[in-house]
Amino acid sequence: MTFTAWLKTITFYDIFVGMKVTMKHMVHYRPVTLQYPHEKRTLPDNYRGMLALLRYDDGTEKCVGCDLCEAACPSRVIRVVSAEVPGEPTKRYSKEYYMDMTRCLFCGLCVDACPVDALGMTREFEWSVYDKRQLHLNKEQLLAIGDRSFPVREKQLELQHPNVAFFNVAFKHLPQKPG
């Protein structure tokens, strides 16, 4: 033990260095806290919040009942009951659509899997409830979330052929609308 180390030990030098640090933090008081309910942090652009079902501009649902989201979901949140659109045998839609949000891990794979962009992730995150049954959402609730979170997207006119399911992904070789 050198003389300096001995001197530092008997004068509690290291403790005073540490106490200087805490005192510095108190004097230069810059809290990192946000007073959450009163002030909220800015969310990042690609924030993945609550899931929602989307509609076209004219109010029709985008979902075509293809079940791909159910297949893609790793934690089996989604359950789709697909059915024909009444009177239009070539078109299908989701007759029932359930999401058990208690299991959702917000990975966004269902949104990626959806061929018609019928699913979206909103920026909502304040979904704590007292009864977890309230997190078992049906189609109407999911559509309501989509309605309040997303400005409605315009229907692409070239995709309104009666024989085409609305795959509005960027396929340019689809049949044009007659007339």
Next chain:
Amino acid sequence: MTELSLRLAVSFAQILAEMSIVMITVATLTYFERKVLGWMQDRMGPMEVGPYGLLQPVADGIKLFFKEDIVPAGANKAMFALAPMLTMVVSMIGFAVIPFGPNITLDIFGMTIKPFVVADINIGILYILAIASIGAYGIILGGWASNSKYSLLGGLRAAAQVISYELNVGLAIVGVLMLAGTMSMVEITEAQAGGFWHWFIWGGRPDGFFPIHTQIFAFVVFVISAVAETNRIPFDLPEAESELVAGFFTEYSGMRFAFFVSAEYANMMLVSCVASALFLGGWNAPYPGTIFEYVGLEQLAWIEHIVWFAAKVYFFLFMFIWIRATLPRLRYDQLMRFGWKVMLPIALANIIVTSFTLYFFPR
């Protein structure tokens, strides 16, 4: 008969005033600690209840008062109920001999009373040491009676720790007692009047300039041992929350829990009062006399004395919190080694050196 009842009434009034001062300070201290701790850790501390969280102690008090009082199955009910009361009472009655202000006397109803000290007994410091030792019983009983392994371990740790550090407290003040030549807290404080160079941390009135009777080593030993004795971080092994849930008061809830916590804060206050009375001159200003006397307001000098006493006590309390914000907890063997192999020899050597200097350079 009337004189006796009058004396009793005056004593009760003094006790009531002293207790309410202590309780208000305890409530303030809970807020102060959380706030300062928050500031030092880049947080805000309590902010929700009232402006800047100022009503947080009130809200805490109401919450704890209305909480369910749980007695765990298999607990020794009598001891379980006794322990918090014992701790609380003991931490309160220690203040009886603390002089909060100057040693003036008032004549009321033909009696002579001292308004700033409840009981000026001639063995004041011994009384405080004795009372503080009883406080350990509350902790040990609470730990044992809870019928919980965490509580028991916390109580056992408290027993060993409080006993070994109380020894250092007792030995550290011997030098001061030798310098003052008395055990009365009032007389010890009065012996340090007349400027900060007369405080016992510098050794009172030295012959010549050099502070040969300096008690600074005793002061350091006393403060460190006081932190350990009040079970504060970094010596908070009895309630080590990362090892023992909450230590000896794991099983306590509601008002009993509040008793333990406020007893801890009251003990902090008590050791701060003792440290400032013994080493930093108590209610004496760091300059001779008082400013009020210089401007011709002798009647109001006691205000200045009380302000100085409060300032010293709050300096120590702030230091307690500051240390808590800075240091991690010691390991048990480090705690014991530090107490017995470092603090104890320093305290003993201080006694010997002080007695030699007092023999060759009497005050």
